[in-house]
Amino acid sequence: MRNFFLGADALLGDTATVTGELYRHMARVLRLKQGSEVMLTDDSGRQLSGVIEEVGAKSLTVRITAAESAPEQEQGLRITLYQGLPKGEKLDLILQKCTELGVSEVVTFDAERSIVKLRGERSAGRLGRCEKIVQEAARQSGRRSAPKVSIGGNLDLVLREAEHTVRLLLWEGEQTTRLRETFEAFPSPESVAVVVGPEGGLSAGEVEQAIACGFTPVSLGRRILRTETAGLAMLAILQFHWGDMG
Numbered sequence: 001m002r003n004f005f006l007g008a009d010a011l012l013g014d015t016a017t018v019t020g021e022l023y024r025h026m027a028r029v030l031r032l033k034q035g036s037e038v039m040l041t042d043d044s045g046r047q048l049s050g051v052i053e054e055v056g057a058k059s060l061t062v063r064i065t066a067a068e069s070a071p072e073q074e075q076g077l078r079i080t081l082y083q084g085l086p087k088g089e090k091l092d093l094i095l096q097k098c099t100e101l102g103v104s105e106v107v108t109f110d111a112e113r114s115i116v117k118l119r120g121e122r123s124a125g126r127l128g129r130c131e132k133i134v135q136e137a138a139r140q141s142g143r144r145s146a147p148k149v150s151i152g153g154n155l156d157l158v159l160r161e162a163e164h165t166v167r168l169l170l171w172e173g174e175q176t177t178r179l180r181e182t183f184e185a186f187p188s189p190e191s192v193a194v195v196v197g198p199e200g201g202l203s204a205g206e207v208e209q210a211i212a213c214g215f216t217p218v219s220l221g222r223r224i225l226r227t228e229t230a231g232l233a234m235l236a237i238l239q240f241h242w243g244d245m246g
Contacts (some may be wrong), residue, residue, distance in 0.1 A: 003028070004050070005135040005146060007144040016040055016062040021132060027055050038062060046171040077243040078104045078191040081231050082158060084111035084198035091226040092133055095149065099137035102243065103234040104191075105148040106134075109158045113200035127151050131208065155195070156208045159213040165189035167215040170196050170234060171207055172224050174217040182218055183241055192238055196231045 009118065010017045018026060026032045034054055040048040040062065046069065050062040081098055085091065098106055110117050130149040138146040138193050152158035166189045168182065195202075195210055202210075207217065223232060239245040 001037050001039050001049075002032075003041060003047070003139055005139060006042045007131075007135065011042060011064075014064040015053075016048070017065060018062065019059045020119075023059055027060055034056075034059075037244075040064075041139075041144065046231070057218060059207055072212075073208070073213065076102065078164075079235060080105040080107060080162070080164060080191070080193045080237055081235070081238075082107050082109060082155070082162075082193060082195040082225065084109055084155075084196060085114040085116045085200070085230060086198050086227045087115040091130070092182065093228050094231055095130055095133045096137045097132045097232050098235055099143070099147055100141045101232065102143075102239055103235060105150070107150045107152050107158050109152045109155050111198045111202045114198045125129065131236045134163075155202070156209040156213075158211060159195070159215070159220050162193045162213060162215075164168060164191040164193040166192040168194050168214070169210045169215040169217045170220065170230050171192065172201060172218040172219070173197065173207070174219040177216060177218050179218055181222070182216060186242075189242060192242070194231065194234050196234070198227050223241060 004022060006016060006018070007022065026038075032038065032051055032055070034055055038050055040050060042048065044065060044127060049066040050064045050065050052060055053063045054061045079102070081103055083091070083094060083106060086094070091108065096107060118136045127149065130151070131146070134146045166182070166186050193215070195215060197206070204245055211217065220230070220233065236245070
């Protein structure tokens with residue numbers, strides 16, 4: 001049975017009305033018909049079994065036949081990735097793979113060296129695309145909820161709300177501090193924040209801003225990773241050492 005994230009679509013009583021992109025995917029791409037059985041996941045992570053009752057020109061309705069109670073919040077290490085906006089479709093890849101690796105939240109920021117800048121309506125449109133990517137990745141990887149995605153301003157602004165137990169800044173300029181040393185200082189943290197710069201890395205001023213916000217610059221050794229690789233490598237390491245992959 002196919003599973004879909006209901007998102008903001010209306011759920012009233014035992015009927016769900018599906019519109020927008022999800023409707024187009026179900027009706028136009030998958031060509032689901034009246035009588036098709038589907039599984040919907042609402043914003044709380046609750047799974048709803050249902051049957052498509054009607055497929056209209058712009059919406060379809062699903063009659064809910066069974067609903068389970070809302071699940072507990074995902075257990076395990078809470079990881080937030082602060083990602084400097086990359087160019088092209090790299091952000092799509094980052095969002096998809098980070099979701100598979102269990103990231104809790106991805107916050108993008110306009111780094112000084114970011115080629116792409118998101119403002120106003122362009123920001124809102126890109127956020128909608130990002131949410132669709134993480135929802136689909138969550139569905140395919142068996143997650144009960146999708147990670148939160150935010151499009152922020154500059155680095156100093158987005159880091160003001162970072163209150164994680166461990167705060168790491170991936171920086172190629174760091175010559176002494178290694179991950180192993182940092183791990184030893186935190187036996188079992190509840191949350192980790194990771195900052196990754198865009199193509200070209202972070203400026204000296206941005207590094208200073210992150211340090212002022214409590215972030216520790218760390219190095220991954222001799223290798224300098226691309227922006228679309230660095231966060232993924234870090235997530236895999238964190239999940240192995242402190243999370244659910246080890």
